[in-house]
Amino acid sequence: MRAIAGIAGLLLTLLAASGALAQNKVPSERALEALVKSTLLTWNDANVTGNYAVFHAKLSKPFRDQFPPDRLKQIFRKFADQDIDIDVVAALKPVYEPAPAIDKDGKLLVNGYFPTEPMRVIFALEFIPSDGEWKLIGLNVKTDKPS
Template sequence: MTELSMRCAAALSASLVLLLAFGGQALAQRGPAPAPGESKAKTVAKPKPKVETKQQAPAQPAPPSAPSVVMPDGEKIVLLVRTTLNTLNDAIQTGNYTVLRDRGAPGFREANSAARLSQIFSDFASRNVDLSVVSLISPQLTETPVLDQDKGMLNIKGYFPTQPVQINFELLYQAVEGRWRLFGLSVQPSNAEPSPAPATPTPEAPNPTPEAPSPNSDAPKSQP
């Protein structure tokens, strides 16, 4: 073999080695080929689960507690009784019971119309009963006023020691928005009990004839 032929054969061998080197590097970068019939596995990134954050509603303030109902003092009780009976007297004298009804508690207004109150107290008007004296005389209570704090009710019972007719009353009030409102009333004029006579000896009358007691008048009553 000539020298020129030997040089060409060496150059061809070097080119073949260089080609194989580059080919191997490309195969290394690509990775091994999949086996026949084997599909390439695709790596799919899984979406991250959404974390929902709920905003907490602000705490609601506690409702204000209802004001406690307390027993009114003696002066307030006298004022309640006088105001109610004066309002009733105005209705008897004028025949208009609207003011008496409107000053009552909601339950009293629902149960009693002005016409119904006029009918209830019609006997007072026919007998010309005048209650204006209650403005001048202090009421006498026959029982201690009763307060029901759970229901907000106040019961007052007593009489006005007027002559010759005594005015007996029983009044029921309900606490409404911090004020005492009329919830029920019963008013009964009756013959006043005579004052005890002085203890002086008197001659005994022969065969005294007993007198029939005077009946008490009926008491109009308005309660829901």
């Protein structure tokens, strides 16, 4: 039986100007792992505590403008209601499938999973360059049994 604990997706259309600001390379392995883990752990803390202010502050401006903290709380309610806590990802190395890449619009696309048990934490993250760093523009996280 396939068990999906929750799906939360927010994919936004980039502003046309963001392509001009795009960085042209994927961060180093260490920097990429830190980016993925800090993003997911900040999101997880928001779900566990119900306080989305810090998560909101770390988002890209287009994401922040479209989704205030109260709206984020509503969107990710399934995770909070089911007491899903993915903090174990801090101790594991992510598996990227496919390899992280920069798309034609300059977005950094990072998809993969953490080999958690009994359910995998599966993620699809999109970042845009903002203030000299990669900031989240899209997030999709779910837990599911390994296939």
